[in-house]
Amino acid sequence: MKAIFDERQWAHDPKHFMANGQLSANPEQPQRIEELSRGARAAGCDFHMPSDHGMGPIAEIHSPEYLTFLETIHARWIRTEGASDEVIPNIHPDRRTVSYPKSATGQSGFHQADTSCPITAGTWQSAYWSAQSALSAVDAVLTGEPTAYALCRPPGHHAFGDLAGGFCFLNNSAIAAQALLRAGHRPAILDIDVHHGNGTQGIFYHRRDVLTVSIHADPARFYPFFWGDAAERGEGEGMGYNLNLPLPRGTGDVDYLATLEIALKRIGSFGADVLVIAMGLDTHENDPFHGFKVTTPGFGEIAQAIAGLDLPTVIVQEGGYLSSDLGDNLTSFLNGYQAE
Template identity: 65%
Template sequence: MKAFYADEQKRHDPKAFLSSGSPKPNPEQPERVERLLAGARAAGCEIVRPGEHGLGPIAAVHTPEYLDFLERIYDRWQRIEGASQEVIPNIHPIARGGSYPASAVGQAGYHMADTSCPISAETWESSLWSAWSAVEAAEAVLSGEPAAYALCRPPGHHAFADVAGGFCFINNSAVAAQRLRSRAARVAILDVDLHHGNGTQGIFYARPDVLTVSIHADPIRFYPFFWGHADERGEGPGLGYNLNLPLERKSGDVEFLAALDKGLQRIRAFAPEVLVVALGLDAFEGDPFGGLSVTTPGFARIAEAIARLRLPTVIVQEGGYLCDELSDNLTSFLTGFGAR
C-alpha cells in the first residue's frame, strides 16, 4: 500500500491548548508524524510525496470565505497591538449567518469553534499539504489501487465547511470523499476516531450521495459535545444518510466491534462504490485522551472487518496522540486491512 505524506506537514507546531479551562501543551504535535511514519513503514507501506493540487479539491468542500480567512488571518493577527503569537479566538457568535465581521478578532471567533486549533505562520502551508496527501490517496484509488493511506497531519474531521476546530483546519476526509465523487456515484465515509467527526457530518448532512457513519465516545460528556448523538440522521435530501454509533466511555474491543458491525451493515445497504476510512487511533486504551479502550490487536480486527467490504478504500489519518504504542497501532490497522 502507498502512504502519502509531505514533510511540510510537520511545520505546524501549535503551542496553545485550553482543556476544561486549564492551559496545557497542545497534544497535536509534529512528533506524531515520526511515529505514524514508523508505523506505516513497519506495515510495508511505500512512502510517497504528494503533488500540489491547488485549492480546487479543497474549495469543493470549504467556502471561499473560510479559505481566504485561513490563508491570511495569521498576518492580519500580527498587526494587532499586543496580539498573541498564535491566532486564538476569544469571542464567538451565538448564531452564525447574516452579517460578517470585518475585524480579524471577529472573524477568528466566526471561523474557529474552540481554542484547540491555534493558527501560526506555518498552519496554512501544513494544512494544504495534509489535504493534498488525501487528494493523492484518492487519485491512487481512482487509478486502480485497492487501497491507499494518507498520513494527514494536521487532521481534519472536526473542520466544517467554514469552521476550524479540534486541531482541524481542512477536512481531509471530506476532501478525499468529494474527489472520489468525481468518478463514483456513491461514497461512504466510516469514521473510527475516538471523537465524533462533526465537521464531516456537517459537510454532508443534507446530501444523499455520501453516507457518513461514525463510531465514537458518547458526546453527552465528551468532545465535541454538541454533535454525534444517535438521533442525528441527516436532513432534507440527506435524511437517513448519517449514522452515529456512540459508545460508553472505556468501552473496549468487543463493544467497538459490535458497533462496527452495525456501521458496516448500513454501508452495505448504501452500496457505495468506494470507501473513505477516517482513521483515529485515539480510541486506544493508552491514548492520552483515554476515552475508549481499544487494544493494539483490536485495531487489526477493526481493519479486517472493514476490509471484508472489499471496496476500494482511502484511509485518512485523523487522531491518535503521543504514546509509546502509536506506531504499533497504525501498523496493526494497516496490516490487518491488508490481510484480506
C-alpha cells in the same frame, strides 16, 4: 500499501491548548508524524509525495471566504499590537447568520469553534498539504491501488465548511470523498476516531450522495459535546444518510467490533463502491484522551472487519496522540487491512 505524506506538514506547530480552564501543551504535535511514519513503514508502506491539485477540490468543500481567512489570518493577526504568536479566538457569535466582521479578532471567532485549533505561521501550509495528501491517496485508488494511506496532519474531521475546530482546519476525509464522487463513484465515509466527526457530518448532513457513519464516544460528556447523538440522521434530502453510533466511555474491543458490524451493514445498504476511512487511533486504551479501551491487536481486528467489505479504500489519518503505542497501533491496523 501506498502512503502519501508531504514534509511541509511539519510546519504547523501549535503551542496553545486549554481544557477545563487549564493551559497545557497542544496534543496535536508535529512529533506525531515520526510515530505514524514509523508505524506505516513497519506495515510495509511506501511513502510518496502528494501532487498539487490546487484549490479547486478543497473549495468544493470549504467556502472561499473561509479559505481566504485561513490563508491570510496569521499575517493580519500579528500586526495587532500586543497580539499573541497564535490566532486564538476570544469571542464567538451565537449563530452562523450574523454579520461578517472585518477585524482579525472577529473573524477568528467566526471561523474557529474553540481554542484547540490555534493558527500559527505554518498552519495554512501544513493544512493545504495535508489535504493534498488525501487527494493523492484518492488518485492512487482511482488508478488501481486497492488501498492507500494518507498521513494527514493536521487532521480534519472536526472542520466544517467554514469553521475550524478540534485541531482541524481542512476536512481531508470530506475532500477525499468529494473527489471520489466527482470521479463517478459512490463513496461512504466511516469515521472510527474516538471523537465524533462533527465537521464531516455537517458538510454532508443535507446530502444523499455521500453516506456518513461515525463510531465514537458518547458526546454527552465528551468532545465535541454538541454533535454526535444517535438521533442525528440527516436533514432534507440527507435524512437517513447519516448514522451515529455513540458508545460509552471505556468501550473495549468486543463491544466496539459488535458496533462496527452495524456500521458495515449500513455501508452495504448504501451500495457504496468506494470507502473513505477517517482513521483515528485515539480509541486506544493508552491514548491521552482516554475515551475507549481498544487494544493494539484490536486495531488489526477492526481493520480486518472493514476490509471484509472488499471496497477500494482511502485511509485518512485523523486522531491518535503521542504515546509509546501510537506507531504500533497504526502498524496493527494497516497489517490487518492488508491481511484480508
